[in-house]
Amino acid sequence: MRLFDVMSPPEVLTEIQRATAESGFGMASEPLTGTLLRTLAASKPAGRFLEIGTGTGIGTAWLLDGMDAASTLVTIDNAAAPSAIAQRFLGHDSRVRFLVQDAEVWLKQQGGDQFDLIFADSFPGKFYALDEALHMLKVGGLYVIDDLLPQSNWPEGHQTNVDRLITTLSNRDSLRLTKLAWASGIILATKITQ
Numbered sequence: 074m075r076l077f078d079v080m081s082p083p084e085v086l087t088e089i090q091r092a093t094a095e096s097g098f099g100m101a102s103e104p105l106t107g108t109l110l111r112t113l114a115a116s117k118p119a120g121r122f123l124e125i126g127t128g129t130g131i132g133t134a135w136l137l138d139g140m141d142a143a144s145t146l147v148t149i150d151n152a153a154a155p156s157a158i159a160q161r162f163l164g165h166d167s168r169v170r171f172l173v174q175d176a177e178v179w180l181k182q183q184g185g186d187q188f189d190l191i192f193a194d195s196f197p198g199k200f201y202a203l204d205e206a207l208h209m210l211k212v213g214g215l216y217v218i219d220d221l222l223p224q225s226n227w228p229e230g231h232q233t234n235v236d237r238l239i240t241t242l243s244n245r246d247s248l249r250l251t252k253l254a255w256a257s258g259i260i261l262a263t264k265i266t267q
């Protein structure tokens with residue numbers, strides 16, 4: 074066993090990956106991100122989880138695999154087609170609620186809802202509506218983002234957005250963060266004050 078070997082992925086993952094490839098969806102999380110999400114999810118018994126950017130449900134499957142029976146997950150995507158793949162394979166799990174709507178609008182509409190872990194895997198909650206997302210994180214809660222190392226599918230100029238985001242997060246007194254050269258490049262942050 075080597076450091077980057079992926080251990081016992083969720084059983085449903087192979088089917089989701091096949092459907093993802095058939096659909097042409099090219100933004101799926103990689104397995105090393107998934108293992109980290111699963112481990113973090115397992116640290117929050119009876120946790121409340123939020124994923125921004127369901128995609129085809131790959132991160133969703135890993136999160137569910139780490140969550141206990143009392144935990145719940147809300148996952149949101151504004152694109153119906155990838156979300157339908159996620160719902161086809163994971164919709165039977167009563168712990169997860171799928172929302173198909175714009176996450177920026179949704180984040181701005183939320184009141185006092187609080188989460189133990191937010192995986193912000195979309196522009197909203199990351200490059201914009203960041204304050205709204207962090208506001209929804211409990212003190213002691215975890216904020217996770219990936220795709221921070223250069224990716225072949227980045228739009229022109231995206232490195233500037235990423236650099237600005239890393240600086241913004243690094244300067245927040247309310248967060249304790251670690252930058253990980255793991256998978257596609259991850260920031261893992263704990264909120265220490267409201």
Ligand SMILES: C[S@@+](CC[C@H](N)C(=O)[O-])C[C@H]1O[C@@H](n2cnc3c(N)ncnc32)[C@H](O)[C@@H]1O
Pocket residue numbers: 100101102124125126127128129130131132133149150151152155174175176177194195196197
């Ligand atoms: C990187 S992919 C998510 C991958 C997924 N979390 C996984 O683990 O495979 C980003 C997703 O964000 C969605 N998205 C983009 N803009 C959005 C918005 N304004 N509101 C909600 N979802 C959005 C895209 O449709 C896409 O499915």
